[in-house]
Amino acid sequence: MKINKLAPGLGVEITGVQMSELEGEALNSLKAQVYENGVAVLRDQELSPDQHIAFAKRWGGIDVNPFFPTNSGWPEIAEVRKAEDQKDNIGGGWHTDHSFDAIPAMGSILVARELPPVGGDTLFSSMGAAYDSLSDGLKQTLGSLRAVHSADHIYQPDGYYSKTDLAGEMTGQDLSTRAVHPVVVRHPVTGRKVLYINGAFTLHFEGWTREESLPLLRYLIEVGSRDEFQCRVQWQPGSVAIWDNRATWHLAMNDYHGHRRVMHRITLTGEPLAA
Template identity: 55%
Template sequence: MKVTPFSENCGAVLSGIQLSETSDADIESLRELLAEHGLLFFREQDLPPQEHERFARRFGEIVLNKFFKPVENFPSIATVSKSEKHETNIGGAWHTDHSYDEEPALGSILVARNLPSKGGNTQFANMYAAYQDLSDGLKKTLESLRAVHSNVHIYGKDGLFSKSDIADTLGGTDRVGNATHPVVISHPDSGKKALYVNPVHTIHFEGWTPEESRPLLDYLYQHTEHPKYTCSFNWQPGSVAFWDNRSTWHLANNDYHGEARLMHRITLAGSPLASVSSLL
């Protein structure tokens, strides 16, 4: 197995491995690489749904997304799709998945099933690197804060998607909720510090109003979106991306109107997030 950086700060490409034929030692190496880089890319994989599921289960427990439709006959695989008729896509703004849960998902394994002739890249950001470059003063302030994450304004009955043209492809408007997490986490597997706020789900700092929170959140978002911390993955048939939700963000480009794009996603269960200060 060969590991090549994908860009300066973002992602690693793994070659010389077929995910349907991994040994226990391969799985352990992948676990370590995921904790370290937060984002692994694979090309030319032969990973039909049953193999996708088998590979995911070797990493841990699968969690079901409350809003996405499952793949027929594979209840643990979520469809992430946009048809030729739709304008709206899923994940079209910077976010990390499931931060609105008390125990946010570890990450996802996304497999390309049907791709547009061009466009449809997924962008990622490295939240270890984005945190690392902040000043010591700001780091100290952020380490003492917690933030509230919600999905009500996105997946709720009056949320963003309910008004969109993909409303009928999603469900679960009554399964929405909030959770509070540290703003700087100690990553459960790597122990490294990562900035844990995101533009779609973080609504305010705990004890601060949304208005008071906005300027600092916006600063952190604009800082993280710098090309230095991000990369753009061009999907090809057989491509797989495996990301860690605790140390990365992602954004699905919506630049292929009139064409369909279908991805299969398996999400792995995570654990409660510890703040850096609680470890002192």
């Protein structure tokens, strides 16, 4: 396994292994890379949908995402698609997946299936580094706060994703989502303190109004999206990214209009979060 850093603060590129063959100690060292670095991109993978599912099961549990179109025949796989004539993309703003669940998904395994000729990169940002950069005073204030998360404004039929592929999936389902989490979470594996709010799903601090919360939320979102905490994954045929939702945010670049992009995603089960 050859490992190169993608940026000083987070992200590694891994070559020289086939995920489909990884188990035991080798799988554990890949897991450690993801937990320590937030995101790992593996190159030159030959991974069929069945092998994608088998790998995710060896990692841990699979959360079937109720909001995404499944790839016919593989309910565990969500398709993240953008058509040639589509303008809005999925994941185009900074977010972490599933913070609106009581036990948010640990992370995802995203496989490139159809890529635009250029563009369509995914950016990641380190929430450990963002937290570390704050003053002791703000850290102390945030340490006593919890925040309310929901995705109702995104997945409801008139929500933000009604202009994407997800629209058709959303009819007739109970889509109400709500969870409360500490604003600063101790990463369940590394023990590192991470900032756990995000621009897509965090509505307000518990016990505060939305209006009162917005100035501080906006400030934290600005800090979390600074260049110095980011890395960029440039996809190639055969690339697979595995990321940790607790340690990172991500953003899918929407700079390839007129071209199709199809990714296969499996969401990994997480564990309860605590301060």
